[in-house]
């Protein structure tokens with residue numbers, strides 16, 4: 547145990563610079579929280595030493611194809627020369643300045659680009675997806691003077707308290723806090739196929755609560771961390787109509803679905819609708835830095851007036867500069883074709899998994915491939931199988947899934963082979 551861990555003041559060697567590989571694992575265990583984990587984690591994380599293209603290199607020399615895009619973010623792959631250049635160029639001008647009372651070209655250019663892409667002209671730049679969701683909720687509360695939201699089960703909107711309150715109340719990781727979270731209105735999870743009965747119940751629920759609702763908030767077409775569930779775009783159109791009919795705002799959380807992942811530029815595009823408020827994040831900077839945005843219509847912005855939010859690192863120039871470069875890359879790359887090719891590769895490559903006794907369903911949409919097991923999977927066991935095939939995945943619950951970088955190319959076959967092998971190793975139902 548080091549001096550810091552025993553509560554003494556740190557000695558000079560606590561600031562001694564880079565660590566050798568084995569120290570990283572040991573000190574990680576001693577000091578570091580990981581997502582949804584205890585310290586120390588019962589299963590230690592793997593130490594990564596570099597990332598290039600679609601591959602991660604572990605400290606022990608193993609090379610893995612990244613099937614996760616670092617949680618939906620690294621759509622162009624790692625160490626991209628264009629993104630690297632954008633960052634180093636911005637660094638010469640300024641790494642950061644406060645956004646209160648000051649502005650700068652990278653943030654303004656980003657706001658204009660996002661406004662053009664979404665048709666939503668007013669842009670609030672936040673520092674993470676969860677904060678973008680908080681801002682969206684705040685806009686809706688300030689505008690309407692109401693403080694109740696309607697959402698659907700199976701959703702995920704982030705880990706801060708406002709965002710948690712609209713995550714799935716059961717499978718969400720947040721039931722621990724149920725007593726302190728506001729109680730919003732939850733509709734059933736929307737089905738994959740269009741179902742008149744469901745649509746009717748949804749309409750009825752909105753009608754029943756309309757008078758108290760500030761907004762409806764959903765992830766469009768794909769529910770990500772809440773269960774990797776896909777639903778029919780007609781429900782999104784229905785929610786748009788209901789929101790208009792009852793004068794309720796529609797917030798669409800595109801943090802996971804934005805920037806081409808589902809085969810359309812935005813999840814909303816599957817339904818041909820425009821929300822009143824949209825949240826963006828994850829792939830916004832191509833996976834380089836934490837940045838998110840909340841966009842809204844002219845009407846919402848006018849109605850909100852002074853928005854009571856202002857993160858210290860709002861509009862960070864480095865993050866904005868790399869986001870600008872990432873969006874330019876996206877515009878230039880044939881992402882639609884790439885995503886279609888990934889969709890075809892996932893559909894063909896994962897099909898054999900559907901026949902495995904431990905598998906409940908295989909589903910694919912755009913560059914998202916999901917194997918859903920009957921039972922919760924043993925994360926470490928699945929990882930050992932896929933790592934033997936040279937692939938990095940991070941399963942959760944009953945799901946083994948991938949959303950690779952758009953630049954994955956022929957390495958996609960490696961991912962589907964690994965996932966199929968993992969499916970074979972699952973416990974039968």
Ligand SMILES: *Cc1c(COP(=O)(O)O)cnc(C)c1O
Nearest residue numbers: 674675676702703704770801802
């Ligand atoms: C990841 C995610 C968030 C939260 O974003 P963070 O940057 O992790 O705070 C919110 N909504 C959706 C749909 C997400 O996938």
